[in-house]
Amino acid sequence: MSGKRDRTNELKVFLSDNEQYVLDEKVKTSHMRNKSEYIRHMILYGYVYDIDYNGLKEYNYQIAALGRNINMIRERIMKTGNAYEEDLNEIKELMDKIWHTHESMLSKVPLQKL
Template identity: 55%
Template structure:
C-alpha cells in the first residue's frame, strides 16, 4: 500500500441499476477498469445543473395559448364565420409562441470543449 501512487481510497455505494449503468459505460469506454473510468470522469467530465423553471413557465404559456386557440376555433366552428379579429388574435398568439421560444433558446448556455 505504501508504494501506491494514489493513497486515498473512496468507497461508493450504488443500487443495482446504477451499478449496471456504470458497468455498461465502462465497457463502452474501453478503459481497463472502473477506477480508471471514474478517475477520467472526475478529471475530464462535465456536471450539468439544469434549471427547469423556465421550461415549466414555457409549457404553462403554451397551454394558455393552446386554450385560447381552442376557444377561437370553437367560436369559428359555431358561427361558421372567420372574423378578422380572430385571425389577428391567432397571429398574435403565434408571435408569443415564437418570442418565448427564441427567448428560451437564447438563454441556453453554449458548451465549449
C-alpha cells in the same frame, strides 16, 4: 446486503485548500450525493451537467395558455361557421407571442463547446 463493496480500488488524492474548496463547491452544485459519486462521474463521462428546468415550467405554462386561447377561437369558428378577420388577427398575435416566448427561452440556454 452483504456489506461487501463493489468498488475495491481506493483513490487517494492530495488537494490544496483552494482545490478542496473548488471540489466541494462543484459537488454541491452538481446535486450528487457525495464526492466519490462526483469524481466517478467525472472519470467516466468527463463532465457533470446540472440543468435547471424551472424556466421550462413557466415556458410550458405560457405555451399552454396561448394554446387554450387559440382553441377558444377555433371553437367559436366551428360554432358560427365563420372565420372573422379579428379572429385571424388574434391567432396571428398569439402565434407571435409563442415565437417570442420560444426565442426568449432559447436565449436563456447556455452555449456549450463540444
